[in-house]
Amino acid sequence: MASGLGTLELAHQFIRAHVKAGDKCIDATCGRGRDTALLCELAGPEGKVLAFDIQPEAAEATRKLLAERGHANAEVILTSHARMGEYAEDGSVAAVMFNFGWLPGGSHDIYTLPESSLAALEQALRLLKHGGVVSMCIYYGRNNGYAERDALLEAVTKLDPENYTVLRTEFVNRAGEPPIAVFIIKE
């Protein structure tokens, strides 16, 4: 088990630096709601957070966490993030968070898949306003294999540098297959 700074923490630091009160944000994989709660806190009562997941267990866990923390500015939507484009206007979103893989404490057989993840990423980039950001935590190996990681990394590598700045961070001195964080800024 790696110690020290984690990928999730890196993503949270990046998001904290870019989201402000009143922003519209998306959690593309809400799981147990930790990222949704962060976005709700940063966007504040004047802002709005859309949170997607395909598992009822995740939607319920997220709603419960938000209620415990007193956040009323989120809508939890039980559908694939591949449909996020139906829920927001192009150019209106300040941040989209992706935390790929399976639900922590849930089934390891239900996880994000390359085709829907790529479709969601494409829509996320369209929904972003200028200066908006995407954070991605990519988990791979074990049940979900490598296809999603490879497809996502290939896609972000091909983004036009005139329109997007893309950063990739890796833990180079940790054993096993530590997650990869990718951060995108729309110019």
Ligand SMILES: C[S@@+](CC[C@H](N)C(=O)[O-])C[C@H]1O[C@@H](n2cnc3c(N)ncnc32)[C@H](O)[C@@H]1O
């Ligand atoms: C690593 S977990 C997310 C953790 C979460 N951000 C948190 O703070 O607890 C990945 C989540 O993605 C969800 N997921 C899988 N495929 C999905 C899809 N097509 N659309 C939306 N969510 C999906 C899983 O159900 C799981 O809850």
